[in-house]
Amino acid sequence: MSQCCDQMAYAIGADDLPVSYSPRLREWGIQYRDGVSINMIEYCPWCGKKLPKDLRDEWVERAEKLGLSLWDVEDHPEKFPPEMLDDRWWKEAGL
Template sequence: MTTVTNHCCETMSRQVDVSCDEHDNPYACPDALVEFSAKFQEYGLIIHDGGTSSSTIAFCPWCGRRLPASQRERWFEELERRGIEPGEDDIPAEFEDERWLASPPR
Protein backbone atom coordinates (compact mmCIF):
# COMPACT_ATOMS: atom_id res chain seq x y z
CA MET A 1 0.00 0.00 0.00
CA THR A 2 1.37 3.38 -0.97
CA THR A 3 0.79 6.74 0.59
CA VAL A 4 -0.12 9.84 -1.34
CA THR A 5 2.88 12.10 -1.79
CA ASN A 6 1.85 13.35 -5.21
CA HIS A 7 -1.75 14.22 -5.88
CA CYS A 8 -3.60 12.95 -8.93
CA CYS A 9 -3.15 16.07 -11.06
CA GLU A 10 -1.61 19.52 -11.04
CA THR A 11 -4.93 21.21 -10.32
CA MET A 12 -5.55 19.00 -7.27
CA SER A 13 -2.04 19.75 -6.02
CA ARG A 14 -2.67 23.49 -6.34
CA GLN A 15 -6.02 23.19 -4.58
CA VAL A 16 -4.67 21.13 -1.68
CA ASP A 17 -1.68 23.44 -1.26
CA VAL A 18 -3.54 26.76 -1.69
CA SER A 19 -2.10 29.54 0.44
CA CYS A 20 -3.81 32.75 1.40
CA ASP A 21 -2.37 35.99 2.72
CA GLU A 22 -5.60 36.76 4.61
CA HIS A 23 -6.49 33.40 6.17
CA ASP A 24 -4.27 31.00 8.13
CA ASN A 25 -7.04 28.42 8.27
CA PRO A 26 -8.26 26.90 4.98
CA TYR A 27 -11.75 26.54 6.45
CA ALA A 28 -11.94 30.33 6.76
CA CYS A 29 -10.63 31.01 3.24
CA PRO A 30 -13.24 31.07 0.46
CA ASP A 31 -10.51 30.22 -2.07
CA ALA A 32 -9.68 26.91 -0.33
CA LEU A 33 -11.87 24.21 -1.85
CA VAL A 34 -10.17 20.91 -1.01
CA GLU A 35 -8.53 19.53 2.11
CA PHE A 36 -6.25 16.52 2.24
CA SER A 37 -5.78 14.48 5.41
CA ALA A 38 -2.38 12.81 5.18
CA LYS A 39 -3.03 10.55 8.17
CA PHE A 40 -6.27 9.21 6.68
CA GLN A 41 -5.26 9.59 3.00
CA GLU A 42 -8.62 11.32 2.44
CA TYR A 43 -9.66 14.21 0.24
CA GLY A 44 -12.66 16.35 1.04
CA LEU A 45 -14.51 19.36 -0.30
CA ILE A 46 -14.43 22.07 2.35
CA ILE A 47 -17.83 23.17 3.61
CA HIS A 48 -17.59 26.90 4.25
CA ASP A 49 -20.16 27.24 7.01
CA GLY A 50 -17.95 28.62 9.78
CA GLY A 51 -16.82 25.19 11.00
CA THR A 52 -14.18 22.68 9.98
CA SER A 53 -16.30 20.23 8.02
CA SER A 54 -15.61 18.68 4.67
CA SER A 55 -17.35 16.15 2.48
CA THR A 56 -15.11 13.20 1.56
CA ILE A 57 -14.72 12.63 -2.17
CA ALA A 58 -13.72 9.49 -4.06
CA PHE A 59 -12.86 11.06 -7.43
CA CYS A 60 -10.90 14.16 -8.42
CA PRO A 61 -13.27 16.94 -9.52
CA TRP A 62 -10.73 18.08 -12.15
CA CYS A 63 -9.17 15.00 -13.77
CA GLY A 64 -11.75 12.39 -12.76
CA ARG A 65 -9.25 9.91 -11.35
CA ARG A 66 -10.25 7.67 -8.47
CA LEU A 67 -8.63 8.92 -5.28
CA PRO A 68 -6.91 6.58 -2.80
CA ALA A 69 -9.07 4.55 -0.44
CA SER A 70 -9.47 6.13 2.97
CA GLN A 71 -7.26 4.73 5.70
CA ARG A 72 -9.42 6.17 8.52
CA GLU A 73 -10.71 2.80 9.73
CA ARG A 74 -7.24 1.27 9.54
CA TRP A 75 -5.83 4.25 11.54
CA PHE A 76 -8.26 3.60 14.41
CA GLU A 77 -7.66 -0.17 14.21
CA GLU A 78 -3.90 0.34 14.46
CA LEU A 79 -4.26 2.62 17.47
CA GLU A 80 -6.54 0.08 19.14
CA ARG A 81 -4.07 -2.72 18.38
CA ARG A 82 -1.40 -0.69 20.16
CA GLY A 83 -3.68 -0.03 23.13
CA ILE A 84 -4.05 3.68 22.37
CA GLU A 85 -7.45 5.24 22.99
CA PRO A 86 -8.00 8.45 20.96
CA GLY A 87 -9.33 11.22 23.17
CA GLU A 88 -7.88 9.61 26.28
CA ASP A 89 -4.26 8.75 25.41
CA ASP A 90 -1.58 10.79 23.69
CA ILE A 91 -1.40 9.95 20.00
CA PRO A 92 2.18 9.22 18.84
CA ALA A 93 3.58 11.85 16.46
CA GLU A 94 3.86 9.38 13.56
CA PHE A 95 0.06 8.99 13.65
CA GLU A 96 -0.48 12.69 12.89
CA ASP A 97 0.49 12.24 9.22
CA GLU A 98 1.15 9.41 6.76
CA ARG A 99 4.26 8.07 8.55
CA TRP A 100 2.20 5.47 10.44
CA LEU A 101 1.35 3.77 7.13
CA ALA A 102 5.00 2.97 6.48
CA SER A 103 5.95 1.95 10.02
CA PRO A 104 6.21 -1.78 10.69
CA PRO A 105 3.57 -3.24 13.00
CA ARG A 106 4.61 -3.58 16.63
Protein backbone atom coordinates in the same frame (compact mmCIF):
# COMPACT_ATOMS: atom_id res chain seq x y z
CA MET B 1 1.98 12.05 -1.20
CA SER B 2 1.86 13.56 -4.63
CA GLN B 3 -1.61 14.40 -5.87
CA CYS B 4 -3.27 12.92 -8.96
CA CYS B 5 -2.95 16.06 -11.10
CA ASP B 6 -1.57 19.59 -11.00
CA GLN B 7 -5.00 21.11 -10.40
CA MET B 8 -5.57 18.91 -7.32
CA ALA B 9 -2.09 19.72 -6.00
CA TYR B 10 -2.79 23.43 -6.43
CA ALA B 11 -6.21 23.16 -4.74
CA ILE B 12 -4.78 21.28 -1.74
CA GLY B 13 -2.14 23.97 -1.25
CA ALA B 14 -4.37 27.01 -1.88
CA ASP B 15 -5.70 28.87 1.15
CA ASP B 16 -8.72 30.20 -0.71
CA LEU B 17 -10.08 26.88 -2.04
CA PRO B 18 -12.20 24.52 0.10
CA VAL B 19 -10.34 21.34 -0.89
CA SER B 20 -8.53 19.47 1.86
CA TYR B 21 -6.24 16.49 2.21
CA SER B 22 -5.44 14.67 5.45
CA PRO B 23 -2.10 12.87 5.11
CA ARG B 24 -2.72 11.03 8.40
CA LEU B 25 -5.94 9.44 7.14
CA ARG B 26 -5.24 9.71 3.39
CA GLU B 27 -8.58 11.47 2.95
CA TRP B 28 -9.61 14.11 0.45
CA GLY B 29 -12.60 16.34 0.91
CA ILE B 30 -14.39 19.58 0.17
CA GLN B 31 -15.05 21.79 3.16
CA TYR B 32 -18.49 23.19 3.83
CA ARG B 33 -18.83 26.91 4.41
CA ASP B 34 -19.20 26.26 8.14
CA GLY B 35 -15.42 25.68 8.18
CA VAL B 36 -15.81 22.47 10.17
CA SER B 37 -17.65 19.85 8.13
CA ILE B 38 -16.06 18.11 5.17
CA ASN B 39 -17.67 16.17 2.34
CA MET B 40 -15.29 13.33 1.53
CA ILE B 41 -14.54 12.76 -2.16
CA GLU B 42 -13.48 9.56 -3.94
CA TYR B 43 -12.66 11.06 -7.34
CA CYS B 44 -10.60 14.08 -8.33
CA PRO B 45 -12.95 16.93 -9.30
CA TRP B 46 -10.52 18.01 -12.04
CA CYS B 47 -9.11 14.93 -13.76
CA GLY B 48 -11.72 12.37 -12.63
CA LYS B 49 -9.14 9.88 -11.37
CA LYS B 50 -10.26 7.58 -8.54
CA LEU B 51 -8.39 8.55 -5.39
CA PRO B 52 -6.75 5.91 -3.18
CA LYS B 53 -8.94 4.41 -0.46
CA ASP B 54 -8.93 6.41 2.74
CA LEU B 55 -7.31 4.79 5.77
CA ARG B 56 -9.56 6.09 8.55
CA ASP B 57 -10.71 2.63 9.66
CA GLU B 58 -7.15 1.28 9.73
CA TRP B 59 -5.92 4.32 11.70
CA VAL B 60 -8.79 4.03 14.22
CA GLU B 61 -8.05 0.32 14.67
CA ARG B 62 -4.39 1.06 15.44
CA ALA B 63 -5.35 3.87 17.83
CA GLU B 64 -7.80 1.61 19.66
CA LYS B 65 -5.04 -0.97 20.16
CA LEU B 66 -3.19 1.80 22.02
CA GLY B 67 -6.30 2.57 24.09
CA LEU B 68 -6.90 5.82 22.18
CA SER B 69 -9.53 7.19 19.81
CA LEU B 70 -9.73 9.47 16.81
CA TRP B 71 -10.93 12.25 19.09
CA ASP B 72 -7.88 11.92 21.36
CA VAL B 73 -5.53 13.02 18.58
CA GLU B 74 -6.86 16.59 18.67
CA ASP B 75 -6.79 16.97 22.45
CA HIS B 76 -3.80 14.77 23.35
CA PRO B 77 -1.47 14.28 20.38
CA GLU B 78 1.38 13.62 22.80
CA LYS B 79 -0.21 10.25 23.67
CA PHE B 80 0.36 8.99 20.11
CA PRO B 81 3.53 7.65 18.55
CA PRO B 82 4.84 10.48 16.31
CA GLU B 83 4.42 8.41 13.14
CA MET B 84 0.66 8.12 13.77
CA LEU B 85 0.27 11.89 13.58
CA ASP B 86 1.15 12.03 9.88
CA ASP B 87 1.44 9.69 6.90
CA ARG B 88 4.45 7.71 8.12
CA TRP B 89 2.36 4.95 9.72
CA TRP B 90 0.64 3.92 6.48
CA LYS B 91 3.66 4.49 4.26
CA GLU B 92 5.82 2.30 6.54
CA ALA B 93 3.08 -0.36 6.48
CA GLY B 94 2.96 -0.26 2.69
CA LEU B 95 -0.68 0.78 2.59
